Amino acid sequence: MFTKFRTTLLATAALTAAAPLMAQEVNVYSYRQPELIQPLMDKFAEASGIKVNVAFLKKGMIEKLGAEGDRSPADLIFTVDISRLNGVVEAGHTQAVTSDILTANIPADLRDPAGEWFGLTTRARVVFASKERAAEAPATYNELADPKWKGRICTRSGTNAYTVALVSAAIKHMGQEGAKTWLQGVKANLARKPQGNDRAQVKAVWSGECDIAIGNTYYMGKMVNNPEQVAWADSVNVIFPVFEGGGTHVNVSGMALAKHAPHKADAIKLMEFLASPEAQTIYAEQNYEYPIAPGTHASELVQSWGTFTADDVNLMDIAKLRPAALKLVEEVDFDG
Ligand SMILES: [Fe+2]
Secondary structure, three states: OHHHHHHHHHHHHHHHHHOHHHOOEEEEEEOOOHHHHHHHHHHHHHHHOOEEEEEEOOOOHHHHHHHHHHHOOOOEEEEEOHHHHHHHHHOOOEEOOOOHHHHHHOOHHHEOOOOOOEEEEEEEEEEEEEOOOOOOOOOEOHHHHOHHHOOOEEOOOOOOHHHHHHHHHHHHHHHHHHHHHHHHHHHHOEOOOOOOOHHHHHHHHHOOOOOEEEEEHHHHHHHHOOOOOHHHHHOEEEEOOEOOOOOEOEEEEEEEEEOOOOOHHHHHHHHHHHOOHHHHHHHHHHHOOEEOOOOOOOOHHHHOOOOOOEOOOOHHHHHHOHHHHHHHHHHOOOOO
16 A cells, blocks of 8 residues: 555656646555544545545654655654654654644644644543443542452553553652552453453453453444444443542544645645544544534544543643653563
């Protein structure tokens, strides 16, 4: 797929000089999966006449942007997780955007004050609790370390971005030492070594391997709408735990304008479209994420899981604590 993308780009680059008006397109580098963002890109192309080329990357975006330098064809960068967004910014691969539309549609706590990155959706990291075996589910993340859950918890790897962000939030609330004790406690309660993705944890609850799982909200929506996975979803309740003295841990998906964006003006149009109520509704209805634009709301299914108060730990604090969180994960040998 990427080879084809490059060929198109090279051809486009040749065309641009001679006929700039024919080159109405935007190139996206995305860590987000094709099926998640393609409907949005199609909508934008249909409305604007601007073609969107998406290169899906599994890893190595920073290295790739670094290697390409000022010849990079990337206009826009898409990813989940605040630390990944911040990582691209810190590596120097983004540029600031000033846009009244983005400022109006994206709450201030979900974007960089300097305009280097913008959040597009939020998701909560919640507990999926067995309806049969965990009727009294934990009300706090702190409680996940309580010995009463011994041998009953499933979660993905400690080095996964979602886990690291949760551990970062725990450090913010409990301090480095407090969070270490907590993480050791959670590890001691695991039913099995961390493995698999978020949905695999819910499957493990369904099959009886564990009683509670940790995962992101939108996966529940995906499972409910997947004939092979709906039974997993049906076996659990969605619980929104809080940190003692705080709220429910929330992370973002977001975007940034690439430093050398060859189609800057059109890329900003795409950014503004993605923050519009129309696009935000697609995120809500098709991806089961929490939209952020004024006047938009979560899908009915997502709303049926209940409401929660988002933790007020600043996203940039979460990003800054990533190294400390990774160190903790290593120290307690969470995946071992
Ligand atoms: Fe995800």
